[in-house]
Amino acid sequence: MATDDLSDLNALIEMMAKLPGLGPRSARRAVLHLIKKRDTQMQPLSRMLTHVAETARACLNCGNISTLEVCSICASEKRANGQICVVEEVSDLWAMERSGMFGGRYHVLGGTLSPLDDIGPEALRMPRLKDRITSEAVQEVILALNATVDGQTTAHYIAGELAHTGVAMTTLAQGVPIGGELDYLDDGTISAALSARKEMPR
Amino acid sequence: MATDDLSDLNALIEMMAKLPGLGPRSARRAVLHLIKKRDTQMQPLSRMLTHVAETARACLNCGNISTLEVCSICASEKRANGQICVVEEVSDLWAMERSGMFGGRYHVLGGTLSPLDDIGPEALRMPRLKDRITSEAVQEVILALNATVDGQTTAHYIAGELAHTGVAMTTLAQGVPIGGELDYLDDGTISAALSARKEMPR
Ligand SMILES: [Zn+2]
Ligand SMILES: [Zn+2]
Numbered sequence: 001m002a003t004d005d006l007s008d009l010n011a012l013i014e015m016m017a018k019l020p021g022l023g024p025r026s027a028r029r030a031v032l033h034l035i036k037k038r039d040t041q042m043q044p045l046s047r048m049l050t051h052v053a054e055t056a057r058a059c060l061n062c063g064n065i066s067t068l069e070v071c072s073i074c075a076s077e078k079r080a081n082g083q084i085c086v087v088e089e090v091s092d093l094w095a096m097e098r099s100g101m102f103g104g105r106y107h108v109l110g111g112t113l114s115p116l117d118d119i120g121p122e123a124l125r126m127p128r129l130k131d132r133i134t135s136e137a138v139q140e141v142i143l144a145l146n147a148t149v150d151g152q153t154t155a156h157y158i159a160g161e162l163a164h165t166g167v168a169m170t171t172l173a174q175g176v177p178i179g180g181e182l183d184y185l186d187d188g189t190i191s192a193a194l195s196a197r198k199e200m201p202r
Numbered sequence: 203m204a205t206d207d208l209s210d211l212n213a214l215i216e217m218m219a220k221l222p223g224l225g226p227r228s229a230r231r232a233v234l235h236l237i238k239k240r241d242t243q244m245q246p247l248s249r250m251l252t253h254v255a256e257t258a259r260a261c262l263n264c265g266n267i268s269t270l271e272v273c274s275i276c277a278s279e280k281r282a283n284g285q286i287c288v289v290e291e292v293s294d295l296w297a298m299e300r301s302g303m304f305g306g307r308y309h310v311l312g313g314t315l316s317p318l319d320d321i322g323p324e325a326l327r328m329p330r331l332k333d334r335i336t337s338e339a340v341q342e343v344i345l346a347l348n349a350t351v352d353g354q355t356t357a358h359y360i361a362g363e364l365a366h367t368g369v370a371m372t373t374l375a376q377g378v379p380i381g382g383e384l385d386y387l388d389d390g391t392i393s394a395a396l397s398a399r400k401e402m403p404r
Contacts, residue, residue: 029222032267045218052233067211
C-alpha cells in the first residue's frame with residue numbers, strides 16, 4: 001500500500017492503538033506478536049476480521065449483533081417465553097447471556113435518551129419495542145439498564161411509554177451497584193439481581 | 203464460515219484475546235468497538251492486517267521486519283557508517299530508532315542463546331553477522347542486548363566469536379537498569395545509555 005517499508009506497519013500499529021484498552025506500546029507489541037505468529041494467529045485473525053466486518057449486522061428485530069438478518073435468539077421459538085429484557089448495549093446482552101439465567105428475548109436500545117446529543121426514542125428503537133409487545137405476546141418487560149442517571153432516566157421513560165399496554169415491567173433487583181455498568185459485573189451478581197427483580201414503580 | 207450466528211463473533215473474540223495485553227473482556231470490548239465503527243475502523247484494520255500478513259518478512263540482511271527483501275535501513279547508504287547495533291528483537295530495534303540517536307545499522311538476533319531450548323548460533327543468525335563485519339566494513343559492534351542474564355551471556359558469547367576480527371565492541375552504558383528490557387525504557391534513558399557506551403571487556 002505504501003512505498004516506505006515501515007509506513008504500513010506504522011499504519012497498522014496506529015489502527016490497533018485506537019482499540020479500547022490498547023495504547024501505542026501495547027499496539028506495537030501486539031503487531032510484533034502477530035507477525036511472529038503469522039501463520040497460526042495473524043492470517044486466521046485477518047481472515048476472521050474481514051469476514052465479521054463483511055457479515056456482522058444489527059438484528060432487525062432486537063438490535064443484537066448477528067451475521068443473519070434476524071439473530072438466533074429472535075429466531076428461536078424457545079426464547080419466546082413472553083419476556084423481553086431491555087438493555088442499553090450489545091455488551092450488556094452478552095453479559096446477561098453469560099449469566100445463563102434469562103430465557104427470554106432482548107431489546108437493545110443502542111444507548112440512552114440524550115436530548116442534548118439528539119438521541120431520541122426513534123434512535124433507541126422504541127417504536128419497534130412497542131410493536132414487539134403485541135407481535136410477540138410479551139407479558140413482562142425487564143428493564144436491565146445500567147444503574148446510572150442516564151440509564152434510570154431512560155428506564156422511567158420506557159416505563160411511561162409502555163404503561164398503557166398493561167405489560168408487567170420490572171427492573172433488576174438491588175445488587176447492581178450504584179453507577180455500575182452491567183458489562184463489568186461478575187456473572188453471579190447478574191444472576192442474583194435477575195432472580196430478585198422487582199416491579200417497576202409507576 | 204459457521205452456521206451459528208455467534209460462533210464467528212466468538213472465534214474472533216478468542217483470537218483477539220490471545221494478543222499480549224488483551225484478555226477475554228477487553229477482546230469483547232474491542233470487537234464490539236470495531237463493529238460499531240465498521241466503516242471507519244474495522245474495514246481499514248482488516249485490510250491493513252491482511253496486507254501486512256501477506257507482505258511482512260524478516261530482512262534478509264539484518265532480521266528487521268520489512269515489506270521488502272532488504273529493509274530500508276540496510277538499503278540506505280547513509281546508515282553504512284561502520285556501526286552495527288546487535289539487538290535481541292525487532293521491538294528493541296524500534297526502541298533504538300525511537301531514541302533517534304543511532305545512525306548505523308542493526309542486527310536482530312531473534313532471541314538469546316539457549317541450549318536447553320535448542321537455540322544456538324545458527325538460529326541467532328551469527329554466521330550472517332560475521333559476514334557483515336567484512337562486507338559492510340564494520341568498525342564497531344554495539345551489543346545492545348537486554349540487561350538480563352540471558353542477554354548478557356549472549357553478549358559475551360558474541361564478543362568471543364568476533365574477537366579475532368579486531369572490530370571494536372561496546373555495550374550500552376550504565377543507565378539500562380538491571381533486569382530491564384529495552385522496549386520498556388523511555389527514549390531519554392536509551393539516548394543517555396547510547397551516548398555513554400563503553401568498551402566491551404575482553
Ligand atoms: Zn434479535
Ligand atoms: Zn535490514
